[in-house]
Amino acid sequence: MxxxxxxxxxxxxxxxxxxxxxxxxxxxxxxxxxxxxxxxxxxxxxxxxxxxxxxxxxxxxxxTESTNTEVKNNELGSTIIEPQEIVTPSANDTVICKDTTVFNLLNKEEVATQKGAVGRFLFILSKLHRAHTNTFTDVLSIKGRERNYFGLSASELEASGSSIKPKQIPNSEYWVTTNNNTPRKKFIIFEVARQLGYAESDAEKLRELI
Structure with missing residues (x-):
């Protein structure tokens, strides 16, 4: 080699x-x-x-010139051409391939270079957000018994508990608590993956990266 x-x-x-x-x-x-x-x-x-x-x-x-059209036959058998609405994506729309998963973006070696469990925790969450930007808001429903794990601001999380050390997930508008122990961080990653539609076996693979 x-x-x-x-x-x-x-x-x-x-x-x-x-x-x-x-x-x-x-x-x-x-x-x-x-x-x-x-x-x-x-x-x-x-x-x-x-x-x-x-x-x-x-x-x-x-x-096909200028507009998309749909040809339909009416009851008398004559042809009717009806214009179809053309939808143009806006500049703020996020286009993600339906086959994209976090495993297309995640590299085991890169995960290992992150600083401690908190670094790996935030890194994996960032990749999950990148792969599922349009549905990542679903993770806001993941909560502990007495506190929220995710929020849209540090103050929102601090209002649900003390000493939670909220940190912003890199390259996203979401915040997450980071004072949980490593087993709890593993649990959160597992729950996020399941919430985003991953099979239990794939969610387990992500959990073991923490």
Whole structure:
């Protein structure tokens, strides 16, 4: 096995493309290079059929020009063309692939470099938020017997208990209590994962990273 040196930004790129915990850099690079080769093959195939594609676009231009339309038949059998509403995403909309999970963003080695249980706790929560930005608000329902675990401000959490040491989850508007012991932090991570739709086995994998 050969040892090479790479810049930090390249390492971050490789780590960001991890698909499963424990996947090493060689496997990640091999997969990315294979995917790149497949894309090139598809591009060549598309180029060879470009003339046929151009003809199809020309034939369909009368229907798709300027607006989307839906063709319906009325009771008399004549054709009715009805305009369809075009929805344009706003600049504030967050677009996330439906197949994105925290395991696409989480690297076991990166987790290990975080400072203590609190650092690992916040790091995993940050990745969960990134993967599920649109539904992360559901974690606000996760509470202890006498206190809230999550809130939208430090003062909101401090109002539910004393000495809770609230910290903001990195790159999010959410706050979380951090004075819980390690087993409780593991429990919170497990509950967050379950709330966001992960199977119990995957939630267990995240819990064991704390």
């Amino acid at each position: 050969k040892t090479i040196q790479i810049d930090d930004d390249l390492y971050q790129f490789i780590a960001a493309n991890t698909q499963k915990i424990g996947e090493n850099a060689s496997d990640i690079l091999r997969r990315l290079l294979w995917e790149h080769a497949e894309i090139k093959t598809v591009e060549v195939s598309l180029k060879s059929n470009s003339e046929e594609t151009a003809v199809l676009k020309h034939e369909n231009s009368a229907v």
